[in-house]
Amino acid sequence: MLKRRLSVLTAMLATLAACLLTPLTASSAVAAPSGCPKIIWQNGEKTVSYENCGGGSQEESDNGGGEGSGNGTPSCDLSAMAGQGNTRWCEGTTTCWAHIPSSVYKTQAEAPEQPPPSEDAVYIFKWCVSADGESSYDWMWYTPDEISLEELAWQAYGRLTIPAFTLEFNPPQKAVIFIDTWWWASGTSDEVLTGSSAAGLVAIADPDRMEVDPGDGSGVMSCPFSTTKSDACAYTYERASDGYPARARLVYTVRFENNGAPLEVPGLPGAIESEWQEVTVPVTEVQASVVG
Known part of the structure; x- marks a missing residue:
């Protein structure tokens, strides 16, 4: 033998x-x-x-x-x-x-x-x-x-749930060119999110930013994580329209803990995003008249 x-x-x-x-x-x-x-x-x-x-x-x-x-x-x-x-x-x-x-x-x-x-x-x-x-x-x-820590981390990541929200803007109902339009995510909060445990390993999502696409072709802009009405996230339209297809999403950074201790696992995503939420934004001009 x-x-x-x-x-x-x-x-x-x-x-x-x-x-x-x-x-x-x-x-x-x-x-x-x-x-x-x-x-x-x-x-x-x-x-x-x-x-x-x-x-x-x-x-x-x-x-x-x-x-x-x-x-x-x-x-x-x-x-x-x-x-x-x-x-x-x-x-x-x-x-x-x-x-x-x-x-x-x-x-x-x-x-x-x-x-x-x-x-x-x-x-x-x-x-x-x-x-x-x-x-x-x-x-x-x-x-x-x-089951490895990597597999458990993926399981924990999949258990994160991003709350739904509604994209709001001000002025309400209709924006005005050359005047700031404010954006915020209504119906959610800026709290830290923690997924359910996977054998003691959890994924934690920290609010990072809000991404807004005004819909006029200017592209996506990054704003502070805004969940209440304020000027923290603002954009100025320069052209009028019957309705721009605006959209926004929330972005969180992700970290992991194993039985309460910080855990770093190479190869796992460091962020998680919500689904894009859309809203149609009419934009008008303000007519001025000169009195002689």
């Missing part, structure tokens, strides 16, 4: 050396697969689901699939692990592959050095190649379908 394992290990290391232009360096800092892909075991066959790999998800199984087929586009070059089977995924721009479970161990011992963290854990060999060709590899315990 030991002789067979050593033979397999020798063959694997030979393959690694042939594929890499730079020497491999072992690193215990390589994290276990998480977030992408999600590896699912069912009836003794594994399926790899590529989630958050950049532009959607892809799925492939042991029966084929190469680089996957689907609507998403991986954020890394999966061809860097061509010929290594289907268990490939992206961690940002880094391409990773794992032998699950590993056919050889890190040492010549018949069992891993550390006991499994759970009864579902399997001992794997993980190999990663960065976008600039730097390689790293390690052996580790891995629990299939383990």
